[in-house]
Amino acid sequence: MQRATTAVAAAATLLALDPAAAGALRVQAPGGPGAGDPYFPSAGNGGYDVLHYDVALTFRPVDGHIDATATIKARADRKLPAFNLDYRGPKIASVTVDGARARHRRSGQELTVTPASAPRRGKEFTTVVRYSGVPRSLHDGELGTYGWIRTADGALTLSEPDGTPTWLPVNDHPSDKATYEFRVTAPDRLQVVANGEPGPVTRQNGSATYVWRERLPMASYLAMVAIGRFQTRHGKAGPIPVITAVDPRFAKSAAPLHQTTVKVLNWQRKIFGPYPFMTAGGVIDDPRLDYALETQERPVYAGLVPDADFIVHELAHQWFGNSVTPRTWPDIWLNEGFATYAEWLWRERTRKNAAKRLFRSYHRQPARSAIFAPPPGRPGRKHMFGFSVYIRGAMTLHALRERVGDRAFFAILRGWAAEHRHGNADTRQFIALAERVSGKDLDRLFQVWLYTKGKPRSW
Secondary structure, eight states: OEEHHHHHHHHHHHHHHOOOOSOOOOOOOTTOBOOOOSSOTTSSBSSEEEEEEEEEEEEETTTTEEEEEEEEEEEESSOOSSEEEEOOOSEEEEEEETTEEOEEEEETTEEEEEOSSOOOTTOEEEEEEEEEEOOOEEEETTTEEEEEEEOSSSEEEEOTTTTGGGTSOBOOSTTSOEEEEEEEEEETTSEEEESSEEEEEEEETTEEEEEEEEEEEEOGGGOOEEEEOOEEEEEEETTEEEEEEEOGGGGGGHHHHHHHHHHHHHHHHHHHOSOOSSOEEEEEESOOOOEEEOOTTSOEEESSOOOHHHHHHHHHTTTBTTTEEESSGGGTHHHHHHHHHHHHHHHTTTSTTHHHHHHHHHHTSOTTSTTTSSOTTSOOGGGTTSHHHHHHHHHHHHHHHHHHOHHHHHHHHHHHHHHTTTEEEOHHHHHHHHHHHHOSOOHHHHIIIIISSSOOOOO
């Protein structure tokens, strides 16, 4: 994620040039609510691992009403006489487990399901939830508007960190990644864009059904569906299909978005290693949210025209955040610090030592600056998308680069993306990798930059 305010602050510095340790999941009761995340203790659920979501959704633009069926294939970690899903969406019509009707009840964001026959440990089971109504957005003073969002001609989902349950029952924690298929029906004057690869479009009786398949593991907060009128473009970045979609209000930006996306992807593949997904692209839609989100394979720029830095940031997340996903939210710097440093590296293409000069310029700022507090390795829920996570997170990587040298540093970046491809990882694992590749003891460097309060002075 990148907000316009973050980008403006970074740009100001660029103009001046010419910018407790990570928490572990606590063990939860089998099938109980919450995965034990330190920042979102109610998010996610215990007792099972989701393998695949199949989402069939019909959208009525006149009033925003949806009729939906979510089919969830999972594997039980132990016997499950009951289990929970995260869900804040419209009224539920029915729930079945392995074809038999199941009892269910709702409390807050929790949907508790009691199957007629408890899934046994190690066995796969299928839950089907049917629901209908008008989904609602979430509004947060720090995060803004997210979840299911109405647009001028349709709807859009942007869900970091916990917005997907506004429209889809899920195990809503980044540690439980799964594959997805979306089958979305809308009036045939509208189009549908989502994660993954496009399937066939079926038109009947004035409606069109679009199919999108995300065949590689995805955290639930990265799920995206955009319904509306779009100008779409298709191309390639090397062997990678690139699909971009732009709301008509931003038609003049369609070609620049597509061309810059291709250019950035070709550069990032050389720096970070093989692109981790089947397709790539981007979406510009009309709600004026003033942020972008790295929705998997196809980032969304909400109500803004992204410059190259924005595009670099969101596409870098495809490696750092989407493919390699933090185990818990306190490690969010592994997403945002890495994506911010990708912007600095992008500038090195045309300006020698650009990253070094950015680092020094930021480090000259006073200790009271928001870029230094709180420490990015434990920002707290309120500040998990604050300046320090982005800027001091990127500075952490530059401090590492200066300590180990370019050869080891870029080997560490590529190794991180390769070793944890399509999985979850944490800061301790990153430090271990950096020490293994460089042959250096880096504990003090990371302690100072990630966890020590105040402006780093010596490391």
